[in-house]
Amino acid sequence: MKRLGLIHTSATLVPVFAELCARLLPGVDTFNIADDSLIQEVIRTGELTPGVTRRVAGQVESAAAAGADQILVTCSSIGVAVERAAALVDVPVLRVDQPMADEAVRLGKTIGVAATLSTTLDPTADLIRRRAEKAGKPITLIDRLCEGAFEALMSGDAARHDAMVAEALTQLAAECDVVVLAQASMARVVGQLDASVLATPILSSPELAISHLATLA
Known part of the structure; x- marks a missing residue:
């Protein structure tokens, strides 16, 4: 490339x-x-x-x-x-989000998906299901929509956005083998989470996508 x-x-x-x-x-x-x-x-x-x-x-x-x-x-x-x-x-x-979906399927059978927009949650969940099917791996998908978080971020209330996303990620980390962030904007919250939450892998798409392309370059 x-x-x-x-x-x-x-x-x-x-x-x-x-x-x-x-x-x-x-x-x-x-x-x-x-x-x-x-x-x-x-x-x-x-x-x-x-x-x-x-x-x-x-x-x-x-x-x-x-x-x-x-x-x-x-x-x-x-x-x-x-x-x-x-x-x-x-x-x-x-x-x-394809490399992220593939990594989530590789890492676990119970996969959590967090989003602040339903228009992102649905296609991300659909992609993970299809990539799991292609890999021949049965999975359970648990999703969380942080309603109002995106609007809070757009209105300048980053603290409210971060608190809502952190709550969803904490819940998903307790229930899942791996958690997927449907939007790159949510990655800002990961550094604010407790170490116990971070024991569960939390994936964001940008770096995984570029890392994947690096293997092709």
Whole structure:
């Protein structure tokens, strides 16, 4: 891999992945496409609309036309659209949460999934189920939706967001072999958790995705 194209639904993720790529993919040229209208529409409608699916396909095709040898789409909420778009280009396309889902299936049979948006929770849970089926491994999935946490974060009340997510992660860690964070924005909370909670692996997608691409570079 010489050139990686990253497609984001929030410009705030650009520096997050820039740091990871610099650290884990040295020598790989990267470029970013950011379009927050995609996630805004998904949140507003509560679903992955045909319009968003078409626009995701357009972004993937644009990344391929720009010379990407590999494309990474960094938003879990549009994962199904990413899988469909992959068939339209001749370069590999990865949804950011696939390596995380595979790692969760490898680590445990009872898998917890935490999210602050139902539009992210559902596709993440679906992906884990499908990756487990592909691996031939029976799993039990337990999910937690932190209702109101995303709105709190967007309104500037980070403390309330963090407290709600921490409570959900603490509950899931007590019940599960491994816990998956459906959104990268939730990873900020992990460092605030008690050591007893951290005894259970808690997975976040960005670093796992870039680490996976590093094995292919």
